[in-house]
Amino acid sequence: MTSEFPDRAAPALLALDAAIASSGLHVENRERPKLERVIARMLQPGADRIDDAAFRAAICTVRRKPWGSRLMDLTRRAGQVWVTRADTEAAAITVDDPEPDDARLLAALAPVVQARLRAQGDTPRAAVDNIRADLFDGTGRVLSPGELGTLARAVADAFALADMDTFATDLEREESSRKDRDAKIEDTARARRREEVQRLRAWEKSLVPFSDVPGLLRCSQREALRWIAENRLPVARRVPQSNGQERWEFDPAELMALRQQIPEWRRDGTDSTSRAPIAPDLGNRRVGNAVIAQVAALDRYAAHFRTARALNRRITLVTGPTNSGKSHTALDALAQAESGLALAPLRLLAHEFRESLMARGVPTSLATGEERIDMPGSRHLAATVEMCPLNNPVDVAIIDEAQMLTDPDRGAAWTAAIMGAPARHLFVLGAPDCIPMVKRIAELCGDPVDEIRLERKSPLVAAERAVSLHELQKHDALIAFSRREVLDLRAMLLAHGKRVAVVYGALSPEVRRAEAQRFNNGDADILIATDAIGMGLNLTIRRVVFAALRKYDGNQTRDLNPQEVKQIGGRAGRFGKHEQGVVAVLEGVGSPSFIHAMLAAPPQPIEDMRPQVQPDADIVQAVATEIGSDSLFGVLVRIRRAVLRRDDPNYRLANMEQAFAIATALEGVADLTLAQRWVYAMCPVDDRDNGIQRLVHWAADHAAGNSVAPPGTGPLPAPERAERTELERAEKRHKRLVAWRWLALRFPEAYVNREEAEATTARLNDWIEDVLRQQSIRARTPRTSPFSPDRRSSPPGRRNRDAAPGGKRPPRKRR
Template sequence: MNAPRGSRPTNTLSLASALPETTSPARAALQTALTRTALSIEPREEPALLRRIGRALTPGAQEVPDEVFISALCAVRRKRWASRLMDQTRRDGRIWISREDMEQAASTVEKPDATDDDLFAALKPVMAARFHELGDTPREALAGMQADLLDTGRVLSAAQTARLADAIADAFNVSDRDRFVGRAQEAEEARARQEASIQQTARARRESEEKRLEDWESSLVRFQEVPAILRCSHREALRWIAENRIPVARRILQKDGQELWEFDPNELIALRPALPEWRRINEEFFDRKQKRGRDRDGRRDAPLPEPPKVGKHVANSVIARVAALDRYAAHFRTARALDRRITLVTGPTNSGKSHTALDALAKAESGLALAPLRLLAHEFREALAARGVEASLSTGEERIVAHGSKHLAATVEMCPFFNPVDVAIIDEAQMLFDPDRGAAWTAAIMGAPARHLYILGAPECIPMVRRIAELCGDPIDEISLQRKSPLKAASAPVRLNELKSGDALIAFSRREVLDLRAALMERGRRVAVVYGALSPEVRRAEAQRFNSGAADILIATDAIGMGLNLSIRRVVFAALRKFDGRQTRDLTIQEVKQIGGRAGRYGKHEEGIVAVLADAGSPRFIRDHLNADPVPPDELRPLVQPDADIVRAIATEIGSDSLYGVLARIRRAVLRHDDPNYRLSDMEQPFAIASALEGVEGLDLTQRWTYAMCPVDDRDNGISRLVGWAADHAAGARIPPPGTGRLPAPDRAGREELERAEKRHKRLVAWRWLALRFPETYPDLESAEDTTRKLNEWIESVLRQQSRTRKQKERR
């Protein structure tokens, strides 16, 4: 029989194949079926067919019905049919058809000699169902498919878009098909032109800003030229530099440790009219100093007044003064106007740090609780409610207003700096050292407008908090707490089949978590999972499953190291190394203590045990890290970054409305690398967003800065999507909320669909964040919140359904 069109030539086994005289019943049944049906098989298909026929044979029988044989042959061939579809669709550029779509189509084919036409006929209803799941209208389905593809870094060409639109029009029975397809192709061509224009404009503006900075830097002069330009003596120039009257435009650290100072000649020329007054003030000052010396109280004469700013093309030192990042504490005027008192409460996990602070917060007339995560902000709000105090909630993507309440639970980035309160709590102060979010903790601790500020954290945060309190001029009390239940390291590694109910297995990637989950479910264990890509609601639901006993074992990333009340008996590390976004390294002492400290929750378990999975590392590593003293931080200068007010002030000073130019100047000019008090956060992502936004016309500086602060993940092409939204915003378009996309039945969802849903959730988080700041451009927040709830419920159903499905398969 001829091979199906589109398949490769193969050696086949037909009815003429010679079989030994003594054959098994399955082989005899196979020979009979091949003879009756006149079908051919490949040698590699024979073993699988024999197994299937053997299972179908009744005792003593040597034949199977033809329909049983055909069904078995189709089952054996379906994997290759899916591969044939993959080859054809990728060759045709139909990249929107997933492997799962092809496998589903192949599973419906009942013709053992199916041709490519048969396979594509089976694929058509599968894709039609998928399009309908993506939206209620053809336009919504097209937008949903394009968004899903962008998550994976793929963008369709105009021709591919037209082909996709044609398939969608067919699925929805669009009457004016040509018009729908034509509009889709034109829209994609317009989008591609707009993207190219944005990129070209952004490149040109970035080059212009960089040239502006380079031209300015190349115009600078060294100190030797300053007296001649100012028309003053060498000694006068030195004195005025020391008095900060002559700004040093740039300090360049030399290899020998000395600094090379450079000055802006335009600024120096602009200062000439002020020189007579400076000389007069200096003469009077030193004359008074000679006559009076020190007064009886031992105080010196008042310092010289700060010199005025000069010009628009100002020096870096003037930019620093405008930014106030070298005097960051003074930026928070409300906090500085209060007579603040700080109580620092430190201790390991399970030491009860928050109890006393929450009691004080609940008793106060007004208060503020700042948490590192939205989930924990909710927990603070619930803890206050349990103490009889209703509180509002403010996170990046959510607002809940409790009318009449003077208490607020919020994430750290949402700290209200202008509303004084009696008591405030800031949790997880060790986050001060985090390279990405540490600046938010610096701002919150320096700027929280509370008369009594409670700071909670691990012991290693003590020197940094002391330093911040010193910079703010705030008195500080310290309370050190111990664990309420003992924590010890296991003496031997733990094998996977030795895990017990109440154990938490810790991995450091989503893939490892899901691999371990699958391995444990194959052993009949009930498993809950927690990892960063899950929403706070799903994490909380999974934690509840574990705490209630509905799941025996929790598998998690280090997302459990912060928050989540978990009744863990033993923490088992599945790895002792992690990728931190920059490199793969050993776990730190603090990470082992923070994560391992979740074991042995007080009141649930008498002690906590920390172990390592067999073949993942040495128990000694765990023991040494648990017993080690906190490592003194290498750097005690808190991280800082600008806010919208600082960005606007610097833009005014340098005479530019370019956010890229402002941030470039801040990175180059505001804080010297050896500044004694502060470090500038690298602001890598805001800078990348600002760079991409340079080509979007029609947004003002503040709007650009807001977009630059939006939480997106560029691993999912979040910046590209954000720029597209910003371009629509600038054009006056309204941006509808993203949909749930394709949500198959939970028992049919695999990892690919679960990951796709998690990415859609991230997309919704970014959209909701922007909707709270630009409500007219991002309308229908309520619909987005409903969609978020549906996604969370579906993801949680998938995690539970897969467990039930596994158990059902085992029972069968």
């Protein structure tokens, strides 16, 4: 018996029994408790009877959830995988028959599904494409030709298309052809990869140990060792041994080709130890790793940038914490130069550099991965680091955020930019942590370095105690480390009347800037952000509050390090707006002493001082020519094995896992040149969003001579009604548009309709911005208020109250 309405429980029981007897409707025992509660709410005070219509309505209320599940089962059996739980629940609400059969339920579902299908696109084809994209995004589901035909007929019916069979048949045929193409691509890719691996293994099996070298060259062991030390005899492969030493292996074909040079080496003695041997012409013979390394020349990477090396470059290293005026110092020098270059880590910052120069009266063009703004007559360019032009000398260049040199994903781009920026005077800006690495790069380039060290313009202090959620004030920034946690915190604060702006990595630069503007203008009281605020974005933050002291870095969940706390916490206390910046931690997350320690910590020593490098298009082509292969997979395999020894004293190969994965997937796409494959391998896609698979489909269309249509927005509900899943879908579509526009700048003949893509991007940005601005967005509020002093639930990222300073839980005792 329910206790929710104790004064109505007995009348509800009597009313239920009477209604069952009167109506003749069958009620399961498991339904009775729910029906009693519904009837209790319906009864007027003092009444113990309800009429037949009310009883039927009560039964319908109780049975709607099971009807929704029944409809899901019926549609799945019929192959209608695009029907959603929300569709079936909306249909169940309209059913007023307490005992409907399957036909009645499906009849209620039909208009709901038809309305949603019509909302999926302006045309039947667009609707089908958007539904397929949503299924692929949400579950990775790819429709079979039969399922696609069923969907096509449903869409055609919703749009009242006259010839639905032709529409469906055409799509089925197209899907069958696409599946055949995908299967062929995969089969071809597998065969080509196998061929490249077999070729490499055959070469490895042909290698001989060092003990065979004197016999092959007809020399003494001592001579062979000396020639190896003089870099005359190439070691084809170095195999690490369990005792810490290496086993050297040699390619007999390479050795035999060098035998004719031995008399000259003996005459030279040790006079030419610094001169590397010229790679022999081996014709069609196997090419060894040492030759590949020499061709790639990544061990002499600085020399690859000929224009920069031809200049008499001078480097000024400007370091300091956040809010110390590094950019202002360098921009003043850049604005006074006849020509210049400003390189930023983010597209948003490249725009800010351009705006700063324009405000100083300097016409400036823009180049980022997916956009170009050409100013006629301009001799200044603002660009992202990866877009650094290497062949046009300028007077002054700026490279910002040099601490990114150690970033595992993008560090190689900073190496290339600092080594290759063709500027007579190069300003390198960064946190103090970057000083040793920048000096090492300057040494490898032979460039002199002078330093400017700046201090913060306003003090930065650590709060003495933790901050609870209800104590957050205007101009506070709350920092989490995942999109989910940011939106959970936002929902909590919105539910309690706070005005909130958000910034996280999945948002476009335009939306991030708009959200920052809302916060700066006072239209939002509190900013909730990830570490995406650590670079760029001028923010008037008074206090930074960490909602987590641990983050997932792509490999593991770990404590924040001093540089991260300083970079993010340093956003507090903007000069001219607040007298000081305060850095705090959210109550229950960890100890304030952790913040104190991180802010006071000296710069962390860099574990590996060798700058990261990776090949470019020229190097890829040179290696391909040397090994006689047009396989990007084969080229990258050889580069990974050959170009840099693990113990190379100067450089280390960057993480190229995504480029390698794309190259592997593209092996089966015919009619793409090696250069085109390399461009695709550099495309910014998110594999968590099936990005590589989508990229292969685009590349296959490109190779077949077909145009690649830009992604659409999909259905966009009214912003005030948008759910979190719809917001996430829009963010994913925006990322796809970024990749599409990036490719459109490089392959305009295949990626047409750039104007349409830019309009779609703007439409998505506006919609996302509107959704985030809506204070009435329906957000789930935790059952227990986070502002309640005796709450038991924890905010996102919250740990045990007895957590260690770094946010770690104390170790559990063994039972």
